[in-house]
Amino acid sequence: MSQGRAARLAPVIAMAERAEREAAVQLGRVQGQLRQAEVKLGQLEHYRGDYQQQWISEGQRGVSGQWLMNYQRFLAQLETAIGQQRQSVDWHRANLDKVRDTWQQRYARLEGLRKLVQRYLDEARLLEDKREQKLLDELAQRLSSRASS
Template identity: 65%
Template sequence: MNRRAERLAPVVDMALKAEREAARQLGQAQNQLLQVQRKMAELERFRGDYQQQWIERGQHGVSGQWLMNYQRFLSQLETAVEQQGRSLTWHQDVVDKARASWQEKYARLEGLRKLVERYRQEAQLLADKQEQKQLDEFAQRLKPSAY
């Protein structure tokens, strides 16, 4: 490895650690979002079941007390769904930001890797040219003189 590439090794290591940490944070944010999505689905399913109960009970007649309890609970359920919706939006935003951060760190890491590879290729090309020059000089010395 040439000196320029060697000097970049600690920078590449730091970029790799940053990219891995960003990937870990993205995974964690995605898991939290998935949990919030599941809870939202449960609330919506429960609301649908509860509304179906209203339809079934309503066909047979309900008391005023039952109707008031139903409306109060449905209102609380709607509040919970709205809160969960806000939580879902917030968690989606966190995932989006974490993804952008990871993409930025990944792009930096890949850029550094390409730079190191270019430095290696340049060093190899220079070494190949120097070797060819030495071989040419050696071949010139081995030629018999034309006198």
């Protein structure tokens, strides 16, 4: 009987496995997107550092007013891009947390179902062992009563 219950859960486990696998793939995809966003942010910040170093070098030689205005305008645009990329990184981190939670829930459900099936199989094995022992006991009793008669 318990083996039958375990067998009836096979399609449910297959669906849970599929859902867990899909969530794991999605988790990997989102982790990759976060890494890309962090790399882009790092590149922008590095570029800003290089650009600021250029300001120091050029400033020591003396710069025109036009060069200074262009530098400030470009630096402001760069700061805006960095701010937007930071927001993108924050969004990707939040999304990763959400996707990770989904995967953890699906994984926990799958593990719970697997444990339930194992319990059903253990129960079936125990019942079968008891039946077998009962038959052996009955057989031993019959043999014993025949031998004594």
